[in-house]
Amino acid sequence: MADVFSAVISIAFHGVAFAMVLYLISVGLSVTMGLMGFVNLAHGVFAAAGGYVMTTLFNDYGVPFPLAVAIAAIVVGAGSVALERTLYRRFYGGDELDQVLMTIALVFISIAGAKYIWGSEQAPMHPPPYLAGQVELIGRDFPTYRAFIIVAGAVLVTLLWLGLDRTRLGAKIRAAVDNRRMAQSVGIDTSSLFSFTFALGTGLAALGGALGAELLPVFPGYALDNLILFLIVVAVGGLGTIRGPFFAALLLGVADTAFKYLVPEFGSFFIYALTLVILLVRPKGLFGQIGRA
């Protein structure tokens, strides 16, 4: 009995840590897809970029860990605006297939670029000493770094939700996601709002990629290999929702950890099957509203 209990605790702990990383990365994808109606298969590129920038600063230049993470998020978020203005913007409201191709092309280019700059090895990720080792909680030992991810994730999610709920900017974003034309007609500058939201989304993805480098190793094929995972979180959560992907990430993070722990021989099969069933019953995702794209 104690074994079962300990397994449940362990699965929940690692599952939630994984879910935090998944959510940080995917929330931006959900918002950009919902806000701009844009099928962005290149979102993982920004998470990978965050991971690379952070590990480079932290390992090679000795930048303190929190600062390295913050710089990674800011650099990637700001850099993504350039991409948004030059490339993404041309495809808003256009053919979905063009969007798919454009973003796949970006993924390909990023794979080659990452190989060129950082080599084909996985970026080494060793938590700083004060986050390494184990921490004792309710009489059990847990990896400190994972516990840190859960706490940091929870803080970030709270900040994000509060920001979107309580600030004027958040209200504008919500208005634009709900009804872009109406938002435009009451005088919201949706064009610059798009750029800002895009930067916010990619910045969060970079944050997730940097913090989660230990769970989702950063390597050149990152964006392609994890693409399905991020898309699943968004599709299950419901396009354009902000809270939806959180619960989807929790569900999938814990389920994935549980299945891999209990029936490792089936790998990711169950996660895909679970997603298939959820999308079958609720094609718009768990929190998507029927009748909205």
Place this chain on the structure above:
Amino acid sequence: MSDTPLAAVVAPPPHDRPLPEAVRLLARRHRPRSYEAIPWLVAIAGYFAFPDYLQLGAQVFIAILFALATDLILGYGGVITLGQAAFFGSGAYVCGIVSAHGWTEPLTLVVIGAAAAALVGLVSGFVVLRTSGLTQLMLTLIVAVMLGEAANKATSVTGGANGLQGMVISPILGIFDFDLYGQTAYIYCLVLLFLGWLAVRIIVYSPFGRTLTGIRESEARMHAIGSPVFRRRLTAYVISAALCGVAGALLAETTSLVALDALSFERSGAVVIMLIIGGLGRLYGAFLGVPIYMILQDRFAQADPTYWYFWIGIFLLAIVLFARGGILGLIERAARLVRK
């Protein structure tokens, strides 16, 4: 009008009066044109010109058939799919497994592979086609990765990561054995590609094909005029799946090996990319896009395998930004300019 005899209405107009332009266009639309012979002439010439590359040629034909089948559902049907490998892989694996268990006649194996893929198409299409947009894209993707994951884990049946071994293929019609130089494979794949192309050509010019295009252009309007949208799409999905299965079975037969990459996301993605390069929904996009992609891949991978991704990415970006409609789209635009 009411007293006009029916025969007068139906009878063709007298020869001295030309048919209206629209009628002539419609009547001409499906007739074979001279340029349609080009790919086949090139393929036949290739047999004599490049005797050392016949194996590669057979692989190109298989990829073209796969892309052609994908064009039916993506270009004509308007279903954005990133999971066509599900059907290709099903065809390849079922063909391979049956042949490893003792049934070695190649033509029936192709039929078996096609049937298996069609079944996968029917079951998954039933689910996939009820949705739209991102959900649909996701579902096509998930079906393929699920099958890939299943094939990876079911090692006793599929050989898992080591690939399926022990395939035996009898000579075609009991006469033509698969040889080392790929002469048989080349002709065999070419003939099946031709038959597949003929099928797709008949389908897209048929009333059924027009319905498909109609659904792609406006689902709501097709609903409004009473077209059974879901059934039409499902039919096209199953036909496309069956043809993908033929391509998969051909790959299994000509290489005597089925590996996990038959079901991979890369394969689903690459076939869409090849089609886009050639030109989507144009029947001949596959014939241009596939060889260009495969030749480029071969060249770049030889020169610098690491950066193949970079160049294909740049190439794709250029196509999406400057050449929508792919190479055939460019040719069409050029032809229109010349005519003006």
